[in-house]
Amino acid sequence: MRPLPLRLVAPLVLAAALAVSAALVIASGLPEGTVGAASHRFGLDGPLALPVALLAGAAVAMVSQLARLRLRAGGGLARPAWGEAAVVVLCASLPPALVPPVALAGFAAAHAVLHAVDRRAGQARPAREVVYGVAALTVAAALGALVEGTAMGRDPGDGLSPGLIGALVAAAAVHYLVTLALITARLVVTGGGTVRAVAGSMLGSTALMLVGNVAAGLVIVWACATSGFLLLLLPPVLWLMHQFYANRLGEDDERRTWAEFAEVARDLNRLDERDAALAGVAGAARLFRVPAARIVLAGGRAYGELPPGPVTTRPLTVGMVAVGELHLAGPEPRRTRDRLMLATFGEALAAALHDAITQDALRAMSERTTYDAVRDPLTGLLNRVALLARGDLRLGTRAPGAPVALLLLDVNDFKEVNNALGHTAGDDVLKVIAGRVLDSGNAGDLHARLGGDEFAILITDLAAGEADLALAAAVERARKLGAQIAAPMCIDGVALSKEASIGVVVAAAGSADLSELLRRADIAMYQAKDGAQPVAWYDPTRDDASTDRLALLAELREALAANAPGLEQLTLELQPAVALAGPAGASTTSGRITGVEALIRWRHPRRGKLSPAQFLPVVEASELIGPLTHWVLERAIILASGWRRAGLAVPVAVNISARSLVERQLPETVGELLGRHRLPAELLVLEITETVMLSSSPVVDDVLARLRRLGVQLAVDDFGTGYSAFTVLTRVPVQEVKIDREFVAQMLDAPKPGAIVQTTVDLARRLGLRVVAEGVENPEQRARLTELGCSAAQGFLFYPPMSPDALLAVLRERRQMRRRHLRAEGAG
Ligand code: C2E
Numbered sequence: 001m002r003p004l005p006l007r008l009v010a011p012l013v014l015a016a017a018l019a020v021s022a023a024l025v026i027a028s029g030l031p032e033g034t035v036g037a038a039s040h041r042f043g044l045d046g047p048l049a050l051p052v053a054l055l056a057g058a059a060v061a062m063v064s065q066l067a068r069l070r071l072r073a074g075g076g077l078a079r080p081a082w083g084e085a086a087v088v089v090l091c092a093s094l095p096p097a098l099v100p101p102v103a104l105a106g107f108a109a110a111h112a113v114l115h116a117v118d119r120r121a122g123q124a125r126p127a128r129e130v131v132y133g134v135a136a137l138t139v140a141a142a143l144g145a146l147v148e149g150t151a152m153g154r155d156p157g158d159g160l161s162p163g164l165i166g167a168l169v170a171a172a173a174v175h176y177l178v179t180l181a182l183i184t185a186r187l188v189v190t191g192g193g194t195v196r197a198v199a200g201s202m203l204g205s206t207a208l209m210l211v212g213n214v215a216a217g218l219v220i221v222w223a224c225a226t227s228g229f230l231l232l233l234l235p236p237v238l239w240l241m242h243q244f245y246a247n248r249l250g251e252d253d254e255r256r257t258w259a260e261f262a263e264v265a266r267d268l269n270r271l272d273e274r275d276a277a278l279a280g281v282a283g284a285a286r287l288f289r290v291p292a293a294r295i296v297l298a299g300g301r302a303y304g305e306l307p308p309g310p311v312t313t314r315p316l317t318v319g320m321v322a323v324g325e326l327h328l329a330g331p332e333p334r335r336t337r338d339r340l341m342l343a344t345f346g347e348a349l350a351a352a353l354h355d356a357i358t359q360d361a362l363r364a365m366s367e368r369t370t371y372d373a374v375r376d377p378l379t380g381l382l383n384r385v386a387l388l389a390r391g392d393l394r395l396g397t398r399a400p401g402a403p404v405a406l407l408l409l410d411v412n413d414f415k416e417v418n419n420a421l422g423h424t425a426g427d428d429v430l431k432v433i434a435g436r437v438l439d440s441g442n443a444g445d446l447h448a449r450l451g452g453d454e455f456a457i458l459i460t461d462l463a464a465g466e467a468d469l470a471l472a473a474a475v476e477r478a479r480k481l482g483a484q485i486a487a488p489m490c491i492d493g494v495a496l497s498k499e500a501s502i503g504v505v506v507a508a509a510g511s512a513d514l515s516e517l518l519r520r521a522d523i524a525m526y527q528a529k530d531g532a533q534p535v536a537w538y539d540p541t542r543d544d545a546s547t548d549r550l551a552l553l554a555e556l557r558e559a560l561a562a563n564a565p566g567l568e569q570l571t572l573e574l575q576p577a578v579a580l581a582g583p584a585g586a587s588t589t590s591g592r593i594t595g596v597e598a599l600i601r602w603r604h605p606r607r608g609k610l611s612p613a614q615f616l617p618v619v620e621a622s623e624l625i626g627p628l629t630h631w632v633l634e635r636a637i638i639l640a641s642g643w644r645r646a647g648l649a650v651p652v653a654v655n656i657s658a659r660s661l662v663e664r665q666l667p668e669t670v671g672e673l674l675g676r677h678r679l680p681a682e683l684l685v686l687e688i689t690e691t692v693m694l695s696s697s698p699v700v701d702d703v704l705a706r707l708r709r710l711g712v713q714l715a716v717d718d719f720g721t722g723y724s725a726f727t728v729l730t731r732v733p734v735q736e737v738k739i740d741r742e743f744v745a746q747m748l749d750a751p752k753p754g755a756i757v758q759t760t761v762d763l764a765r766r767l768g769l770r771v772v773a774e775g776v777e778n779p780e781q782r783a784r785l786t787e788l789g790c791s792a793a794q795g796f797l798f799y800p801p802m803s804p805d806a807l808l809a810v811l812r813e814r815r816q817m818r819r820r821h822l823r824a825e826g827a828g
Pocket residue numbers: 575598599600611612613616632654655656657687717718741774775776777794795796797800801
C-alpha cells in the first residue's frame with residue numbers, strides 16, 4: 001500500500017480548518033436566541049442550554065465514530081461508522097455555524113482514542129490517514145450543516161417539523177456523499193483501483209447504513225424533543241443496529257476478502273522464483289493490509305524489505321520441505337478470519353514458491369545440458385556439433401553469394417606438450433590457444449574447438465565483392481591468427497610456443513553448407529601442414545585426391561593398429577633379384593638369388609588390394625610414415641631371420657622413404673629390430689632413392705653414416721632419375737645401385753638411356769658396387785645388361801613380387817637345384 005500523500009491530506013485539513021473557523025466567526029455574530037431556538041427542539045432552555053448542547057453534540061459525534069467496523073474497498077480499508085446519525089443530531093440541536101467545530105471536536109476525540117487503542121495493539125493506521133479521515137468527516141459535516149442551514153433559513157422552526165426532517169435528511173445525505181467521495185479518493189490513491197470500482201463497492205455496502213443512520217439520528221432527535229427518558233431505549237437499539245451493520249458488512253467483506261485472496265493466489269503461480277516471490281510480497285501486503293512484506297527463502301535469497309517495528313512470521317512449508325519464511329510488517333492478526341487467511345495464504349505461497357524453485361532448477365538443468373551439448377567443456381568454445389548447427393544458421397542469414405570464410409586451425413606437434421609436460425599442461429595450452437582464437441576474431445564470428453588441438457572460426461562479416469579479395473582478407477586473418485598463436489606462453493612456469501597450421505576456405509553463402517566448408521578447410525589445413533606453411537587455402541583442383549587421402553590416412557591408422565594375424569590388411573610381397581653374370585653363362589632361371597626386396601601391399605577392406613603408388617605418397621606426407629616404415633622393417637627382418645634359421649640366408653631389402661631418413665632415431669630403431677630378431681646387419685639392405693641421398697642435409701648424412709656403422713647395407717634406389725646421379729656414388733657410402741626401370745625399359749630403343757646404363761655399370765664396377773637393374777621384363781634386356789656387365793637384375797622376367805610362402809618355396813627349390821648342380825659337378 002502506498003502512503004497517503006500529503007497533497008491529499010493538506011488541502012482537506014485546510015478545508016476542515018477553514019470550515020471550522022468560518023463557522024466560529026459566524027457563530028460569534030449569531031443573533032441572540034438562535035442557539036436557544038435550536039436547542040429548544042430538545043427542550044433545553046436557560047443559560048446552560050448552549051454548553052449542554054455543545055457538549056452533548058461533541059459526545060454524539062464522538063460516539064458515532066466508535067463503531068469499529070471495517071470494510072475492504074479497493075486496496076484498502078474503509079471504516080464506516082454512524083457519522084450521519086451524528087450529523088442529524090448536531091444539525092437539529094445546534095445552529096449550522098456551530099456544527100463544524102463541535103463535529104471536529106467529537107470526531108477528533110474519537111479517532112484519537114481509537115488510534116491510541118490501535119497503537120497499543122500494534123495495529124495503528126498511519127497518523128496521516130487518521131488526520132485525513134477526521135478532516136474528511138469535518139468537511140462533510142460542515143457541508144451537511146450548510147445544506148440544513150440553507151434549507152431552514154433564519155427560522156429554525158419548532159419541534160420536528162416535516163421541513164426540518166427534510167433538511168436533516170439532506171444534510172445527512174450530503175455528509176454521506178462527501179465522505180464517500182473523500183474516502184474513495186484516499187483508497188484509490190493508496191490502494192489502487194478505479195474510482196468507480198471503489199466508490200461502487202463502498203456504496204453497495206454502506207447505502208443501507210445511510211438509511212439506518214439517518215433513521216437513528218431522527219429517532220434520537222425525536223426522543224430528545226419528546227421525552228428525555230426515551231433516550232434510555234437508545235443503547236439497545238443502537239447495539240442491535242450495530243450488530244446488523246457488522247453482520248452485513250462482514251458478509252460483504254468476507255466475500256471480497258476471499259475474492260481478493262483468490263486473485264492474489266492466482267498471481268502467485270509464476271514459473272520463476274523471483275517472480276513468484278515478488279508476487280507473494282505484493283500479494284501479502286495487499287491481502288493483509290500491511291505496509292510491507294518480505295520473503296526469505298530457505299536458500300537464503302530474500303525478497304522485499306520490512307520497516308522497523310513488529311513483525312509477523314509464518315514458516316512456508318510444502319509437506320516436509322521448508323521453502324522459507326514469510327514476514328509481515330505488523331503484529332500477529334487478532335481476528336480469527338485473518339489468521340485463517342494468513343495460514344491459507346502461507347500454504348498457497350509455499351506451494352507456488354516450491355513450484356517456481358523447482359521450475360528454476362529444471363530450467364537451469366536443461367540450460368546446463370544445452371550448454372554442455374553446445375560448448376566444449378575445456379575451453380567454453382562451441383563444439384563441433386554446435387558449430388555445424390549454428391554455422392548453417394549463420395550461413396542462411398547471409399545474402400546468397402556473399403563471401404563467408406572458415407579457418408581451420410591445427411596445432412603443430414601438440415602431442416609433444418602432453419608428452420613433455422603432462423596432460424594438465426596440455427589442457428592449459430589449449431585454453432591459452434582458445435583464448436587467442438577468441439581474441440583474434442570479431443564479435444560476429446563463431447569460434448569452435450572441434451576436438452583435440454583443432455579449432456575453427458567461421459567468419460561471416462567479410463566485405464562483399466571480389467572473391468579474390470575476400471580470400472585475401474581471410475588469409476590475412478589466418479596469418480595474424482597464426483602469429484598470435486605462435487607467441488610465447490608460460491605454462492607451469494615453462495615458457496613455450498606452439499605453431500599452428502591453418503587452412504582457409506572462402507565460399508559464397510548458399511553454395512556450400514558448413515560441413516562442406518569444414519571438409520574443404522581441412523584439406524587446406526593439411527596442405528599447410530604438408531608444405532610446412534602456417535597458412536594454406538583451399539584449392540578445388542586438389543580436392544578429390546585430398547579427400548580420399550584423408551579417409552585413407554584414417555583407415556591406414558586403423559589397419560596399422562589392428563594388424564592381427566589372419567586379419568592383416570597390410571602384407572609384404574617379396575621380389576628376388578638374381579645374379580646376371582653367373583659362372584659359365586647361367587641360364588634365365590639358374591641365376592643365384594642375390595637378395596629379396598620387400599614390397600608393401602594393402603588389402604583394403606573396401607577398395608581391394610592397393611599398390612604402394614595408391615597410398616604411399618599420401619602416407620609419406622603424413623606422420624604415419626614412421627609407424628609404417630617401422631612395421632615393414634620389422635616384418636622384413638622377421639622373415640629374413642626365419643629364412644636364415646631355415647638355412648636359406650638371403651639379404652632382405654627394405655625401401656626407406658625420404659621422410660624416414662630425417663628421423664634421427666632410425667638407426668636405433670633398425671639396430672633394435674635386428675637385435676631383437678637376431679638378424680646380422682649385413683643381411684638387411686636399405687633402399688634409398690637417389691634424390692634423398694643428394695639432399696645434403698646434415699641429418700640425413702648423420703643417419704646414413706650411423707646406419708652404415710651398424711653394418712646395414714645401403715642401396716641407391718631408382719638410380720638415374722636424379723640429375724647429379726654419379727656424385728652420389730662417390731659421396732655416400734653405398735654398396736648397391738639399382739638402375740631405375742625406366743632406363744631399362746628404354747635401353748634398347750634409345751641411345752641416351754643405354755648410355756646411362758652403360759656409364760652406371762662402369763662407374764659402379766670401378767667403385768666396387770653391385771649394380772642391380774630393375775624391371776627386367778624380357779630376355780633381350782637381360783642379354784644386353786649381361787653384356788654391359790650388370791651384376792644382378794630384378795623383374796617379371798625372373799620373379800614377380802610374391803607372398804612370403806611362395807618365396808620360401810622358391811628359396812627351397814633354389815637350394816635343391818644348387819645341391820643337385822653341385823652333386824652333378826662333383827660327379828662330373
Ligand atoms: P621400387 O622400389 O622401384 O620397387 C619395385 C617396383 O617395381 C615394385 O612395384 C615392383 O612390383 C615393380 N616391378 C618389379 N618387377 C617389375 C617389372 O618387371 N616390370 C615393372 N614394370 N615393374 C616391376 P610396387 O610394388 O608397386 O612398388 C612401387 C614402389 O613403392 C617401389 O618402387 C617403392 O619405391 C615403393 N615401395 C614399395 N614397398 C615399399 C615399402 O615397404 N616402403 C617404402 N617406403 N616404399 C615402398
